[in-house]
Amino acid sequence: MLKQCEGSHAVASAVAMCRPEVICAYPISPQTHIVEGLGEMVKSGNLAPCEFINVESEFAAMSVAIGASAAGARSYTATASQGLLFMVEAVYNASGLGLPIVMTVANRAIGAPINIWNDHSDSMSQRDCGWIQLFAENNQEALDLHIQAFRLGEELSLPVMVCMDGFILTHAYERVDIPAQEQVDSYLPAFVPRQILDPAEPVSIGAMVGPEAFTEVRYLAHAKQMQALELIPQHAAEFKQIFGRDSGGLVRPYRCEDAETIVVALGSVLGTLKDTIDEMRDAGHKVGVLGIVSFRPFPLLAVREVLKNARRVVVLEKSLAVGIGGIVATDVRMALSGLHLHGYTVIAGLGGRAITKASLHKMLERAVKDELEHLTFLDLDHNLINRHLEREKQKRRSGPMAENMLRDVGVVAARIA
Amino acid sequence: MPFQPVKFYQTGTFTVGNRLLALEQRSVQANMQRTNSLNSGHRACQGCGEALGARYAIDAAMRASNKQLIAANATGCLEVFSTPYPETSWQIPWIHSLFGNTAAVATGIAAALRVKGRREVRVIAQGGDGGTTDIGFGCLSGMFERNDDVLYICYDNEAYMNTGVQRSSATPPAARTATTMPVGPEPGNVFGQGKNVAQIAMAHNIPYVATATVADLHDLEYKVNRAMGMHGARYIHIFVPCPLGWGAASNDTIRLARLARETGLFAVYEAEHGEVTSVSKIRKRVPVEDYLKLQRRFAHLFGKTPALETIARIQAMADKNIRKFGLLEQGGQ
Numbered sequence: 001m002l003k004q005c006e007g008s009h010a011v012a013s014a015v016a017m018c019r020p021e022v023i024c025a026y027p028i029s030p031q032t033h034i035v036e037g038l039g040e041m042v043k044s045g046n047l048a049p050c051e052f053i054n055v056e057s058e059f060a061a062m063s064v065a066i067g068a069s070a071a072g073a074r075s076y077t078a079t080a081s082q083g084l085l086f087m088v089e090a091v092y093n094a095s096g097l098g099l100p101i102v103m104t105v106a107n108r109a110i111g112a113p114i115n116i117w118n119d120h121s122d123s124m125s126q127r128d129c130g131w132i133q134l135f136a137e138n139n140q141e142a143l144d145l146h147i148q149a150f151r152l153g154e155e156l157s158l159p160v161m162v163c164m165d166g167f168i169l170t171h172a173y174e175r176v177d178i179p180a181q182e183q184v185d186s187y188l189p190a191f192v193p194r195q196i197l198d199p200a201e202p203v204s205i206g207a208m209v210g211p212e213a214f215t216e217v218r219y220l221a222h223a224k225q226m227q228a229l230e231l232i233p234q235h236a237a238e239f240k241q242i243f244g245r246d247s248g249g250l251v252r253p254y255r256c257e258d259a260e261t262i263v264v265a266l267g268s269v270l271g272t273l274k275d276t277i278d279e280m281r282d283a284g285h286k287v288g289v290l291g292i293v294s295f296r297p298f299p300l301l302a303v304r305e306v307l308k309n310a311r312r313v314v315v316l317e318k319s320l321a322v323g324i325g326g327i328v329a330t331d332v333r334m335a336l337s338g339l340h341l342h343g344y345t346v347i348a349g350l351g352g353r354a355i356t357k358a359s360l361h362k363m364l365e366r367a368v369k370d371e372l373e374h375l376t377f378l379d380l381d382h383n384l385i386n387r388h389l390e391r392e393k394q395k396r397r398s399g400p401m402a403e404n405m406l407r408d409v410g411v412v413a414a415r416i417a
Numbered sequence: 418m419p420f421q422p423v424k425f426y427q428t429g430t431f432t433v434g435n436r437l438l439a440l441e442q443r444s445v446q447a448n449m450q451r452t453n454s455l456n457s458g459h460r461a462c463q464g465c466g467e468a469l470g471a472r473y474a475i476d477a478a479m480r481a482s483n484k485q486l487i488a489a490n491a492t493g494c495l496e497v498f499s500t501p502y503p504e505t506s507w508q509i510p511w512i513h514s515l516f517g518n519t520a521a522v523a524t525g526i527a528a529a530l531r532v533k534g535r536r537e538v539r540v541i542a543q544g545g546d547g548g549t550t551d552i553g554f555g556c557l558s559g560m561f562e563r564n565d566d567v568l569y570i571c572y573d574n575e576a577y578m579n580t581g582v583q584r585s586s587a588t589p590p591a592a593r594t595a596t597t598m599p600v601g602p603e604p605g606n607v608f609g610q611g612k613n614v615a616q617i618a619m620a621h622n623i624p625y626v627a628t629a630t631v632a633d634l635h636d637l638e639y640k641v642n643r644a645m646g647m648h649g650a651r652y653i654h655i656f657v658p659c660p661l662g663w664g665a666a667s668n669d670t671i672r673l674a675r676l677a678r679e680t681g682l683f684a685v686y687e688a689e690h691g692e693v694t695s696v697s698k699i700r701k702r703v704p705v706e707d708y709l710k711l712q713r714r715f716a717h718l719f720g721k722t723p724a725l726e727t728i729a730r731i732q733a734m735a736d737k738n739i740r741k742f743g744l745l746e747q748g749g750q
Contacts, residue, residue: 021532022525051528055521056559063518063556067489067525070512073532075525093514197487197510197526199538204505206490206513208497 001178007139007169010176011104011162012037014143016047017184018102018150020076021191022068023052024061028083029116030166031106035078058083062090062101069099070205072196074150076101080166081108084122088129091159095130095221097206100153100160100191102146103131107267107318108166109351113402117352118166119318120267123295124327126161130221132228133296134248135266136164139174144247145293147179148235151188155231156224163295165268167352179243187242225297232294250299252291253306255281259288260311261368264303264332266292269316269348269355276360285368292328303335312342314367316360316378318349325375342370348378384408438635445477445638452479452508454486459506460498464667466657466674467495467572469631471543474570474655477638479509481645482539487530489523491544491553492516494579495572517552519544520560523567531566539645540566546573546587550614557614561621561650568644568651571614574659582662586612589682590734591727592714594662599717608730618652619691625649627687630656632675636697640687656683664713676708681735684742698746699739705732 003010011034015023023042025035039054041047051068055061058079065075079087084105094101105123109115123133134149136142142164149160164170195203209217229250236248254274256262263273270291280287290306292299307313313336315329324330326345333343344367349355359379366372387408388401438444445451454475461468479486487510490496496513499506514522523542530538542560544553549571560567576594577583583596584606591605599605618626624647627640637655644651658665658673665673677683678697682705685697706728709715718724739745 022528024525049532049534051532053524053528053563055524056562057555059518060521060524060556060559063514063521064525064528066514066518067512067522067527068529069525070522071487071526071529073525073529075529089515090518097514197512199485199487199510202508202510204500204507204511204513207500207502207505209502213502 001180002175003178004173004175006033007142007164007172007174008033008106009037010139010143010174010178011146011164011170012041013178014146015076015102016041017179017181018076018147018188019074021050021073022065022075023050024055024064024075024077025052026055026058026061026079026083028058028080030108030118030170031078031080031083031104033170034104034106038076058087059090062087062094062103065101065103066090066094066097066099069094069101070097070197072191072193072198074154074191075099076103078104078106080106081110081116081122084126085110088126091126091131092129094159098157100150100157102149102153102160102162104146105161105163106166106170107163112400115351116166118168119350119352120163121319121350123161123163124319127296127327130158131296132156132158132160132225132294134160134162134294135292136162136169137252137268137270137291137293139169139172140176140245141247142169143176143178144239144243144245147184147188148239148248152228152231152235154191154193156228157194158224158228163267168268177245183242187239228294228297229299248293250292250294250302251306252293254289254291256288256290256306256310258286260286261314261364262288262290262307262310262312263314263316263364264290264292264307264328265316266295266328267318269318272355272357273316273360276357276364279357280361280364285364287364287368295328298331298335300335303332304339307332307336307341308339310341312344312367312370314344314346314364314372316346316348320347320350344372344374344376346372346376346378353379444635445480446473446634451476452484454479454507454509455499456506456508458504460501461494462661462667464660464670465494465498466631466659466670467545467574468498469670470572470637470655470657471495473631473634473637474543474641474653475509475541477641478539478541478568478645481642483537485538486541487511487526487538488541488543489514489519489526491519491542491548492579493545493548495543495545497579516548518556519548519553520567520569521556523569524560524563524565527566539568541568541570543570543572545578546571546575547577547585549573550586550612554614558617558621561618561623561652564623564649566648566650568641568653571652571654572657573654574657574662576659576662578659578662587614589731591718591724591731593717594714604717604724605715615652615654619688621650622691623650623652625651625687625689627652628654628656628683628685630674630678630683630685631658632671632678633685633697636685643687662714664716665711669711673708673711676703676711679703680705680708681739681744682708682731684738684744686742693742696742696744699744700746702739702745705735
């Protein structure tokens with residue numbers, strides 16, 4: 001059924017159709033609308049049987065999900081930014097215990113300085129936590145990926161994060177095709193875990209493991225993610241059979257066949273990139289875009305396959321590994337080991353700064369001439385930085401940078417373009 | 418006491434003959450049908466108060482729930498000594514997730530059971546004082562406030578024993594721990610404001626709160642049984658001496674627990690919906706020195722020049738407890 005609705009509500013409908021049994025909610029922007037939507041469905045009785053629990057922190061949200069999942073209930077929660085960081089200990093615990101919890105991360109920057117707008121710093125900080133991480137390009141895909149996430153997680157006994165850009169997707173009204181309950185039911189079987197907390201068959205879960213087997217446990221965590229590399233495309237193919245559209249998969253190349261320059265990115269910026277690439281193609285540049293849907297597991301072979309014939313790769317990412325540069329770029333470089341391609345890392349869209357076609361054009365036109373710096377911060381305000389550096393040169397003191405710089409920016413501190 | 422009081426002062430011991438009690442009040446442990454939920458072979462220290470408390474509490478809960486019980490366990494001694502992979506002492510479905518989230522994990526289990534219509538299966542969360550009064554406090558308060566159907570049991574041995582005896586918010590003033598050494602002008606732990614989690618639980622107005630010690634195991638079993646007869650958030654705080662952390666003889670565990678009550682330092686009572694409903698009375702009040710002297714963690718108070726002022730302050734705490742809870746038996750001394 002086609003519907004014009006907010007991204008968060010599209011996701012809430014998808015999650016509800018997956019028949020979750022326990023939902024934990026703690027408010028943090030920009031994921032709030034998702035759990036608000038689900039809360040209303042549970043309270044009105046439209047989503048039943050389901051327990052909706054308002055917890056006192058994100059740490060508790062993930063912990064309640066852990067308990068519920070270990071007792072055999074399909075469990076869901078959503079978070080973002082500081083909330084994801086606050087629950088980190090439980091995030092690792094959920095994957096370590098092999099509990100197939102599904103969590104939406106409405107991607108948002110991490111402070112300080114506090115910032116509620118979109119970038120990928122939150123999810124990226126959890127890239128090694130053992131969860132599967134899928135990134136949605138648009139609201140339709142966000143909706144679809146949640147349905148696939150429950151299926152994938154429960155098949156592998158691994159938790160899955162569905163990452164969608166905060167505000168840009170969560171708060172955007174778009175047309176989405178909301179599937180019928182029967183379609184979801186035929187795609188997603190009931191949750192039947194191998195081992196649950198049940199007095200009829202007592203098990204101890206979460207025992208202490210020493211050096212004698214810890215490496216093996218970690219190896220198996222990796223092996224499961226490698227299995228996911230095979231399952232994700234299969235699930236996407238099955239999804240297409242039932243729902244009639246392409247969604248999910250490992251990677252999504254766009255006009256890459258003969259491309260000399262390929263931009264690699266994740267999430268909603270792919271739309272702007274495709275438009276930019278179309279215009280550049282019209283102007284005679286051989287450029288393409290590679291969207292990565294599955295960031296964990298990272299599809300090294302699939303990425304290599306798409307990029308291997310290009311001359312240069314530009315990784316455009318909404319995250320920064322402070323002290324080295326790109327996070328996605330590092331993984332892409334690993335996929336390209338042994339190949340001699342020009343590689344560029346472009347840090348863009350941090351803390352919600354808009355990534356415009358104009359900026360992308362300017363950046364890509366320099367890239368195709370190999371004039372781009374290897375680590376580029378898109379639309380960086382050099383004046384602002386230089387003034388700060390100048391001040392520091394005069395007197396070196398410790399203290400926060402942001403407040404000083406904001407003074408320079410003036411009253412319109414939240415300029416985005 | 419709402420159950421049959423049995424006192425054997427004449428024998429000079431506190432051993433209560435099971436046969437002299439009404440059938441339903443006989444000890445779970447003395448019964449061949451007990452479940453041994455925390456089975457033998459675990460690795461607790463000799464004289465461990467926590468192992469003793471947990472065995473009695475969980476077996477009592479198993480009887481009360483007709484063996485329909487799931488437990489969530491915080492990180493700590495109880496978790497470590499009971500489940501060294503691939504062994505486990507637990508004969509019940511049991512999960513350990515983290516140090517500070519046990520109450521929330523139990524909430525999740527209870528929610529799963531509710532959604533699946535398994536009303537008969539009951540949920541217990543348990544942890545030490547660190548996992549309860551410090552790191553798990555947020556999740557505990559959340560569970561209380563929502564009145565989730567969970568019985569939380571805190572085994573309080575007054576410090577972080579599993580990591581090597583560091584101070585927790587349950588550590589008493591003047592006690593030596595690895596992080597409150599008996600040096601400087603105020604040796605041992607500081608005199609803070611204290612953090613009485615049983616009282617804080619009562620402030621949440623939850624259906625049931627009780628304190629107990631491993632010196633009176635009948636009372637402990639009774640309270641577990643009583644708690645299991647109710648639904649909603651319930652809390653039992655059990656005083657469990659730790660020979661290792663307190664520097665006490667392992668055969669003094671029960672004596673210390675008894676002295677903690679008889680000095681008034683640890684008030685034993687139960688409360689419903691925020692109001693105290695019964696108090697274990699002290700028949701003959703004991704000076705705090707008798708309790709403190711048995712423990713090396715207080716040895717610095719009894720050196721060449723005894724720290725009389727400090728001892729007096731500890732005595733004042735006990736006296737305040739006695740006044741506040743009306744602990745002294747009528748006609749008692």
